[in-house]
């Protein structure tokens with residue numbers, strides 16, 4: 001059982017650790033455990049790259065031939081190359097910039113499926129997959145949703161069972177944003193290849209942390225945000241369109257290319273990238289990916305596994321806490337969701353925020369069928385999600401806070 005931890009002493013240690021926490025203090029958060037929503041803090045180089053783009057070359061890339069526009073275009077291209085390096089992919093022009101993972105998933109799903117097609121997905125998906133495929137019902141596109149196990153894991157044979165003559169696409173998450181369950185994307189990709197199906201991976205919770213290799217894995221479409229594991233700012237994301245796939249674009253507009261034509265260009269990436277790009281955001285993403293490549297994804301993953309392991313082990317010592325997802329640490333990463341006694345998850349998050357300055361996310365996490373799978377559709381859950389800058393001390397403070405809450409300190 002816990003003794004009350006000396007929170008003030010630890011606060012001082014955290015303050016010394018990173019100047020970025022100065023900005024955390026302004027909004028009164030000390031320990032940020034909501035990295036699955038958006039990672040925070042970012043490496044210092046991300047902030048300086050955004051400022052550099054805004055102050056030194058913040059023109060409109062691709063729209064002019066002056067030096068500032070060319071520098072912007074260079075950064076945008078270099079970032080495509082960094083993304084290709086990270087995911088072992090040869091064609092940087094097939095990386096399409098978007099605003100977030102949702103935008104990427106919408107482009108992939110709506111750009112691919114046509115009336116009469118069938119798509120297979122799972123019960124652990126985020127609404128950024130579930131809502132587009134439900135919307136497409138209106139246009140004669142069918143879907144099947146494979147029911148996952150109570151711990152969030154997937155039996156891949158259940159995907160094979162759902163394949164029909166008109167199945168065109170399989171969409172799965174790589175890591176669940178509710179249980180942290182790691183899906184076997186390599187094996188699912190093999191099933192898709194064997195059955196001539198297109199495989200779309202939602203890497204919202206894995207890009208920048210888990211190995212994703214487009215040469216070794218049969219991933220046709222890879223959707224990911226820039227603002228989570230890739231450590232860029234909000235407003236960034238991308239879709240990689242692999243294996244010579246061509247999607248319909250879902251918006252048209254100015255691209256800075258072929259301006260004499262009133263029709264959308266048909267070459268990559270302009271076919272899918274209309275309007276002024278998010279240059280400061282992409283400059284920040286550029287710095288985030290460089291940080292990951294330098295530190296090494298393996299080292300980031302090891303760090304996060306160590307943190308999760310510690311958190312789960314500490315929380316297991318506390319009475320009346322239910323942790324969701326697999327007990328096997330090797331099959332999960334990034335997030336741990338739980339409930340305390342019969343308490344409302346929002347109340348637990350509120351107590352953590354106001355009494356301990358700990359930021360977590362309660363509720364349903366935009367994944368209604370995942371909550372049904374776990375049986376938490378009424379209660380929701382409190383999600384703790386970790387990033388590359390969380391420390392063991394922060395984890396101990398969070399576990400101590402949960403112990404206080406669970407033992408009725410605020411009743």
Ligand SMILES: Cc1ncc(COP(=O)(O)O)c(C=O)c1O
Nearest residue numbers: 100101102126128177202204225
């Ligand atoms: C698994 C999963 N997919 C998609 C998304 C949507 O990401 P974004 O907020 O970048 O649109 C999220 C967001 O948390 C997610 O966890």
